[in-house]
Amino acid sequence: MRIAQGIEMLELNLGPMTVCPTVLFDQDEWVLVDTGMPGSASVIIELAKQAGIGEQRLSAILLTHQDIDHIGGLPAFKADNPELVVYAHEDDRAVIDGKQPMLKVSPERLAGLLGALPELARSQFEAAFLKPGSNVDRTMADGEVLPFAGGITVIHTPGHTPGHVSLYHQLSKTLIAGDAMVVDNGELKGPREAVTPDMATALQSLKKFKKYDVETVICYHGGMLQGDVNTRIAALTQGI
Numbered sequence: 001m002r003i004a005q006g007i008e009m010l011e012l013n014l015g016p017m018t019v020c021p022t023v024l025f026d027q028d029e030w031v032l033v034d035t036g037m038p039g040s041a042s043v044i045i046e047l048a049k050q051a052g053i054g055e056q057r058l059s060a061i062l063l064t065h066q067d068i069d070h071i072g073g074l075p076a077f078k079a080d081n082p083e084l085v086v087y088a089h090e091d092d093r094a095v096i097d098g099k100q101p102m103l104k105v106s107p108e109r110l111a112g113l114l115g116a117l118p119e120l121a122r123s124q125f126e127a128a129f130l131k132p133g134s135n136v137d138r139t140m141a142d143g144e145v146l147p148f149a150g151g152i153t154v155i156h157t158p159g160h161t162p163g164h165v166s167l168y169h170q171l172s173k174t175l176i177a178g179d180a181m182v183v184d185n186g187e188l189k190g191p192r193e194a195v196t197p198d199m200a201t202a203l204q205s206l207k208k209f210k211k212y213d214v215e216t217v218i219c220y221h222g223g224m225l226q227g228d229v230n231t232r233i234a235a236l237t238q239g240i
Contacts, residue, residue, distance in 0.1 A: 001224065002051070004172030006149035009218050010047045012036050019069060020223045022176050023048055024149035024169070029059040031148045033167065033176055034220060035073030038113070039121040041080070044073060060148070062140070063088040064178030065164040066095040067195075068105055068113070070220070074135060075124035087146070089156060090139045092163025097136055098129045103161055104195060140165060155209070159202025160191045166209070173215040175229070180205060181236070183222025188232040192221075203240050209233045 001009045008023040014037055021044060022033040030053050036044060048054035058081060063071055066088075074096075078084055086096075094100040102110070114122050128135055140146065142156035142165075153168040157180040167176040180202065182189050191202045214229040225232075 003174055003216055003218070003224065004169075007169050007172055007174055008048075008051050008053060009224055010044060010051070011223065012040060012043060012047065014040070014069070017069075017221070018223075019220050020218060021220070022167075022218055023051070023053055024152065025053050025056065026149060027056075029057045030054070031060045031062060032058060032077075033062045034064055034070040034178070035061060035077060037069050038072040038117055038125045039076070040073035041076035058084065060085040060087060062146070062148075062152075062167065063092070063096060063136075064166065064176070064220070065089075065161040066092040066102060067161065067179065068102060068110075070178070071096055071129070071135075072125065075128040076121065078128070078135070079124060085137045086135055087138050087140045088136045089154075089163035089165050090141070091158065092161055093136045093139060096129075097133055099132045102129075103197065145170075153212075155212075157202070157205035157208060159198045159200070159205050160196045164202075164205075168212050168214075173213050175209060175212065175214045175217045177217055177219045179220055181217065181219050181233075183217075183219045183225050186225070188217065188219075188225055188229070188236070190236050203237065206233060206237050207240070210237075 010021045024031040140154045144154045146152045150171040155166045157166045160179045196202050216226045
């Protein structure tokens with residue numbers, strides 16, 4: 001779905017759920033925000049091509065945080081594109097680099113997930129995340145403006161994970177919220193408590209959005225929402 005010039009929301013069907021990676025683009029290159037589950041890379045590339053983007057060069061991936069449904073597709077992208085630059089926040093880097101275990105995936109659940117994957121996807125995931133490496137090429141910091149699609153502001157929004165970030169596309173006034181918020185039946189809600197280890201911090205993080213003029217929000221779970229977004233965000237933080 002084209003949000004505005006330079007920004008496209010993809011709808012990636014993962015079976016039990018649909019997630020919404022975002023693409024930032026110009027006439028020369030595209031940048032992907034989050035990579036889906038292991039095995040998602042080829043589907044994401046096809047979705048980008050259907051949107052008229054995928055024939056351009058994929059130059060970078062921005063990871064909003066460490067969760068498996070956001071980083072799982074990364075190894076396949078890196079295998080096909082060694083020059084790809086991967087961005088993440090410092091506080092989630094050790095997990096994404098395979099130096100620490102994932103915060104919310106038990107060894108038993110991970111084994112089950114990997115056991116259901118095709119051999120190539122499983123081996124790529126194990127090589128990338130189950131032993132120390134260097135998947136992250138560059139860290140991104142709170143308040144930093146990245147030079148993609150006319151400018152993307154990094155907003156550190158910890159709580160869902162320590163290094164969770166959201167991104168604000170200045171030209172279209174679009175907030176890419178990651179998992180800091182979700183859209184549920186047309187309603188904007190805070191992060192899902194069951195998968196947010198530090199809910200108090202996560203809710204405090206939402207206050208950072210108040211300084212931005214938001215016309216559109218893209219939540220990884222639930223997709224796009226428009227209309228009175230700043231008012232809706234204020235309601236989520238009322239009394240906090």
